[in-house]
Amino acid sequence: SQIRHYKWEVEYMFWAPNCNENIVMGINGQFPGPTIRANAGDSVVVELTNKLHTEGVVIHWHGILQRGTPWADGTASISQCAINPGETFFYNFTVDNPGTFFYHGHLGMQRSAGLYGSLIVDPPQGKKEPFHYDGEINLLLSDWWHQSIHKQEVGLSSKPIRWIGEPQTILLNGRGQFDCSIAAKYDSNLEPCKLKGSESCAPYIFHVSPKKTYRIRIASTTALAALNFAIGNHQLLVVEADGNYVQPFYTSDIDIYSGESYSVLITTDQNPSENYWVSVGTRARHPNTPPGLTLLNYLPNSVSKLPTSPPPQTPAWDDFDRSKNFTYRITAAMGSPKPPVKFNRRIFLLNTQNVINGYVKWAINDVSLALPPTPYLGAMKYNLLHAFDQNPPPEVFPEDYDIDTPPTNEKTRIGNGVYQFKIGEVVDVILQNANMMKENLSETHPWHLHGHDFWVLGYGDGKFSAEEESSLNLKNPPLRNTVVIFPYGWTAIRFVADNPGVWAFHCHIEPHLHMGMGVVFAEGVEKVGRIPTKALACGGTAKSLINNPKNP
Amino acid sequence: SQIRHYKWEVEYMFWAPNCNENIVMGINGQFPGPTIRANAGDSVVVELTNKLHTEGVVIHWHGILQRGTPWADGTASISQCAINPGETFFYNFTVDNPGTFFYHGHLGMQRSAGLYGSLIVDPPQGKKEPFHYDGEINLLLSDWWHQSIHKQEVGLSSKPIRWIGEPQTILLNGRGQFDCSIAAKYDSNLEPCKLKGSESCAPYIFHVSPKKTYRIRIASTTALAALNFAIGNHQLLVVEADGNYVQPFYTSDIDIYSGESYSVLITTDQNPSENYWVSVGTRARHPNTPPGLTLLNYLPNSVSKLPTSPPPQTPAWDDFDRSKNFTYRITAAMGSPKPPVKFNRRIFLLNTQNVINGYVKWAINDVSLALPPTPYLGAMKYNLLHAFDQNPPPEVFPEDYDIDTPPTNEKTRIGNGVYQFKIGEVVDVILQNANMMKENLSETHPWHLHGHDFWVLGYGDGKFSAEEESSLNLKNPPLRNTVVIFPYGWTAIRFVADNPGVWAFHCHIEPHLHMGMGVVFAEGVEKVGRIPTKALACGGTAKSLINNPKNP
Ligand SMILES: [Cu+2]
Ligand SMILES: [Cu+2]
Structure with missing residues (x-):
């Protein structure tokens, strides 16, 4: 190594x-x-x-x-x-x-x-991937706003809130277009882009040779957008999700939520004298952003040769059945590690949008996370009791909570407590979605766990109940680090708390996290070795260690 | 107290x-x-x-x-x-x-x-000011840009530089107007403002009663603009500058540079049935900002009654003789502390605009200040030799330096060394202005010293020379904390280094300081007592003290 x-x-x-x-x-x-x-x-x-x-x-x-x-x-x-x-x-x-x-x-x-x-x-030097490909394309997806992040942050914490709105542009490897389309020739309503190809916003072209297999690595670091990726005329063979191999399956397009990554294989077996569209559209929210586009360029065709038909149409944003169908198809590749059969502890996390003192927040079991100035890792290692709330947040929510109506906000509060696990504990988390502040509205949230992969045991609509237990997949659940909860639905995950440290678990939608949509997990912090001084030089750890050094 | x-x-x-x-x-x-x-x-x-x-x-x-x-x-x-x-x-x-x-x-x-x-x-409880007034008006002046500070900072440190330009608006107590004028009725080219008076940008009105004396406190915290303050029909009696009493003198208007403050007395002895304009215009730079305006409202007149004549005209921006004339008139009030007759040390600080690796900077004796991540005060107290350059910067510049031509940039460098004084040392600083990068251009810079007031011994045009010695004013030089250097001129100050600490001395123009236009003075740091932990919890002090505590 x-x-x-x-x-x-x-x-x-x-x-x-x-x-x-x-x-x-x-x-x-x-x-x-x-x-x-x-x-x-x-x-x-x-x-x-x-x-x-x-x-x-x-x-x-x-x-x-x-x-x-x-x-x-x-x-x-x-x-x-x-x-x-x-x-x-x-x-x-x-x-x-x-x-x-x-x-x-x-x-x-x-x-x-x-x-x-x-x-x-x-793979480690000398080892091979469990599937063959001739070339690789790396695609990092993101979304882009014209309004500065500084203004967005102020707007989100203003009373009344100023929501950031939908992104102006979807970026493919940091490149996108605004107020013009590279596919304008198919639609007289669109303004053509005048690009030479050398601009920082010119599309990142996928160059391929005919009759080959390519691995396309796709990762989404969007702030907000849930995306759908498709290539005209080409099927996608999904082989990897979040750094874990999955049971390969074909699909015409993939949904990808913020925080997720996939590898898909494509075979360049289509008419070699044509180029094909790569299209990345938005889903799960009422869209107001044109798709991000680029070309799959079959060499030696010129990149200026546009495909004969328009870009693949992104599936309807609110066709959640289609989204679920795609997501539910993902299972672990044969030979993947299996989850422990039993859990030691199961916590239920209710996701609600709330108003606290007039500020719109997201809360988990009535607690909206506001991070403290002293990092948890140092605070726990040095046992600083005032650095954060020593009472852990609730592990359940009321059984009679009605997920189909807006929350009452009665007990919602700002907090910074920690869920603490015994080292090696097998932890189940049931993420439960619910109605937002507005009637008949529930959003999709991609939850991301730090420090662990987890098994996705199952999903369902409505409130999780004991009857769902038998539906959980312990046979071939996929290992992931990010998983989505669908509107009004639940998602069950399992992981082993065997990584000493303090770990965020949060919605990967940037403004949602900013509005408190996350929790903090910790396990075995007493086993953590030396922490670099610079990681401790702030807040309570700085104060405590400068006066009273204990760092080895 | x-x-x-x-x-x-x-x-x-x-x-x-x-x-x-x-x-x-x-x-x-x-x-x-x-x-x-x-x-x-x-x-x-x-x-x-x-x-x-x-x-x-x-x-x-x-x-x-x-x-x-x-x-x-x-x-x-x-x-x-x-x-x-x-x-x-x-x-x-x-x-x-x-x-x-x-x-x-x-x-x-x-x-x-x-x-x-x-x-x-x-004054201390029970003591009185040495002049009488019936009422007081407090006026804090600033300038305002629409472009965010974050963008301005990036522009200034870009290659090529993107200069911030002139401010959009002059603010009086945080209030100003853009694209409209409250004095539009005198000038058909101006758009009238539609203001009710309750807006955050409605002018801050000076309400006064007739036949009284008012103290107007005026301070400027502009980022860039040199200002001129005048009130229609009213003379100003200048009585204070930078927190020190000055020999009172009458003037029709005052120049005020960023970092300066003045108190002026006015007598409301004009026609009591009228209101009068308060006008704050820009000088010293080619102007592109309309004057900041408000009203001197003689009660009980309505504030909607506009003065009979337009606002006082700001003197020509480049009438530097007029500016010098005003500035040179400021002397200490009788009974003010006098400077020591002799200096122990005299340093000469040449102000130049330079290009370093393609970046436009300001430099003092060929050193452009870039502040280090470890604060000097803690670094010096704990003798951290790597926190900043231990070699002091030059105390003189070449005698044959031609202040009338653009600099050659040959030896200019980024630096962070410190001028260190013995405690009690009497220090003279001769600030020497010079030609900028562009031919025939030299700007005005207001220099501000932290931790001390200084005596302004004199000013002059061209390069300071030994013959000027006798022209220095040791009799009644004003005590100030900010002093201006005029284009191609010099300014001489004297202070006693009797305040243990580390002190910035810099041009108070925000983008100039950001571009390196400052130096660091230090004296008697070994006498400095306990420094709060939080003031030390970064950079080298954090690293050193967390591993090796010495803070009492
Ligand atoms: Cu979310
Ligand atoms: Cu300056």
Whole structure:
């Protein structure tokens, strides 16, 4: 195994992701940030310097388990203190599993500001993937707003709330268009884009040769949008989800929620004299964003040769049956690790939208998460009782809660307590969706767990009940790090709390997390070794350790 | 003496300082921030909580000497670590002298974002001011841009530079207008403002009674603009500058540069059936901002009764002789402390605009200041040799330097060294202006010293030379904390380095400081007592003290 060393500087820069110039958070002058590529078992060292003028920064390595290095998880207020302007932090961790991952900011809404990039892990040197392909295409998806993140943050915490609205543009590898379409020739209502191909907003073309098999790695780090990916005339063979192999299946398109990743195989067996559309549309919310587009370019055709038919149509945004059908098809590849048959503990997490003192928030079992200034990892290791609420949040919600009506907000509060697990405990979480503040409205939320993969045991409509127990899949549930809850539905997951550290579990929709939609899990913090000083140099840990040092 | 306790929360909020909504940095929901009012000798305690989402924050108490509390000076990277989001810092200091002061952010360009307010110190309880007045009006002046501070910061540090341009609006107590004028009736080219008076951008009216004397306290915290203040038909009697009494003199208008404050007395002896214009125009730079306006409202006249003639015309922006004439008239009031007759040390600071690696910077003796992540005060107290350059910057510039031609940039560099003084040393600083990058251009810069008042011994045109020595004023030089250097001119100041701490001395133009136009002074740091832990919890001090505590 090797050490992969990266030296990065984070700073704002002028950039035009969708042809409109704005300030974007870049790394070493690039947007999206540089791709990390390593083999399973390698060490990755990222020497990250904060070149922002007034903002702290952290980077989370989404899908990397951080076994033994919980302080490197890159979540501000949880695993570390934010890195101050001018300072450098060394992230140092092992990438255990091959797969398609990414990294992104995890402070305020800095992910939305453009702080993200790909992290690809190949099998250990000398080992092969369990499927063959001739070439690879890497696709990182995101969504983009013209309004600055700073304004968005203020709007979300204003009274009354100012919602961010739908994104202006879907970006494919940081590139998209606004107020024009590269597929205008099929629709007289669209304005054609005048692009030469060298612009920062020119599409990232997929160049392929005919009669070959390609692996397309697709990851979504959207702030809000639930996406659907399709290629004209080409079936997709799904082989990987969130860095775990899945039982391969064919589909015409995939749904991908924020925080998820997939690998699909395509075979370039179509008419080689044509090019084909790659289309990324939005779903699950009433859409107001045109699809992100690019071309599958069969070489040696010119990229200026547009396909004979328009881009594949994105399925109806509210065809949730179709979404469920796709999601339910995902199962673990044969030979994947199976979940423990029994759980030690099961917690139920009710997802509600609430109003607290006039502020719109999201809450889990009536608690809306507001992260404390002292990161939990250090606070727990050094037993700082005032750093966060020592009472754990509720593990259940009232049995008679009516998920079909708007919440009453009576007991909802701001909180920062922690769900603490015994090391090795087998934990089930039943995520329960419910009606929002508005009548007859419930949204889709992709929940992401740090520090673990989990088995997705099942999904269902309505409220989870004891009768569903027998429907849970213990045979071949997929291992994932992100899973969706559908409107008014439930999702059951299981994981083993065997990774000492403190771990966020949260909705991956950036504004939802910002509005409190997350919880904090912890296990075996007493087993955590040395934490770098810089991860502790803020809040209560700084105060305590400067006066009374205990850090070995 | 009393303790004046304030509990403040800093956060961005939507606000329309000039009728156009934007995000503005407010304190407790107010913009400008709350006014601090105390008597000389009082303690001021400000419990400051950072409610920003990703940015650190500090507040500098401009003009307050901070004797014994150098850690409370509120300069990020100099006196303290920036306060992290969610954290609270206690500023605790004594206000020694009566006068007109203000406070403002001192990290990045947060002052420009709206983080400022007034700080008024009355004489000690039971003592009176040395002049009589019947009422008082407090006026804090600033300038306002529509472009966000975040974009401005990126533009200034881009290659090529994107200059911020002239402000859209001059604000009087945080209020101004854009794209309309409240004095439109005198000029058919202007669009009248439709204001009811209750808007956040409606002018702050000066209500007065006839036949009285009023003290108008005027302070400027502009980011860029040099201002001129005048009231139609009323003479101004200047009595105070930067918290020091001056020999009273009459003038029709005053020039006020960023960082300065004045008190003027007016007598409301004009036709009592009329109202009069208060006009604040820009000078010293080619203007592109309409004057800030309000009314001197003679009660009980209606405020809707506009003056019979248009607002006083701001003197020509480039009439520097007029500016010098005003500035040179300021002398100390009788009985003011006199400067030591001899200096122990004299340093010469050449102000140049330069290009370093393609970036436009300002430099002092060829060094452009880039603040380090570890605050100097802690770094010096704990003798951290790697926190900043241990070599002091040059105290002179080449004798043959041609101030009339653009600089060659040959030796200009980024640096962070410190000028260190022996405690009690009498220090002279000769600030020397010069030609900028462009031919035939030299700008005005208001230099502000922290931790001290200084005597302004003199000014002159061209290069300072030994022959000027005899022209220096040792008899009644004014004591100030901010002094201007005129284009191609020099300014000589003297101060006693008797305040243990580390002190910024810099151009008060926000983008100039951001581009490196400052130096750092230090004296007697070994005499500095306990520094609050939070002021040390970053950079090298955090690292050193967490591993190896020495803080008592
Ligand atoms: Cu959500
Ligand atoms: Cu300047």
